[in-house]
Amino acid sequence: MSNCLTTMESRLTKLEHRNRLLTFVCLGLPCVAFFMGAETAESVWQGKKVTAEQFVLTNADGDVRAVLGTRPSDGGAEFVMLDQDGKKRLFLTATGGQNNTPGIVLLSKNERKAWLAGLNRDSGIGSVDFYQDGQFKGGVGGSVYHKE
Missing domain, CATH: 3.90.930.1 (Outer Surface Protein A; domain 3)
Structure with a gap:
């Protein structure tokens, strides 16, 4: 029985670790996307030529x-x-x-x-x-x- 409890405890620890990782990724990705979008919006085009008909x-x-x-x-x-x-x-x-x-x-x-x-x-x-x-x-x- 103690072997079964050890296995369950090990599996539960892995699941908790995976859950924390997924939570971090799910919360972190929108923040990264927001800051990348804000940086892109603030950038100014520095080209020297525009070509059009x-x-x-x-x-x-x-x-x-x-x-x-x-x-x-x-x-x-x-x-x-x-x-x-x-x-x-x-x-x-x-x-x-x-x-x-x-x-x-x-x-x-x-x-x-x-x-x-x-x-x-x-x-x-x-x-x-x-x-x-x-x-x-x-x-x-x-x-x-x-x-x-």
């Missing part, structure tokens, strides 16, 4: 307000800003259009050209053109002639 800026409602990207037609870079109605109001291009020169275009509420500033393709001299309802009305600068 397009960046889209939206307001709190998810409406697109600006787009920075490249044009599929010619690969030129452009920045487009939209008003609260989603209409294009400003273009800033590094190169583009028929002349392949940088420029800024302001559009009216009906998305027609209102003002354009850019470089003359041939001379490289800057010019500013004024429009009303999309029709050229005048300009100043390096334009020798105006061609629509």
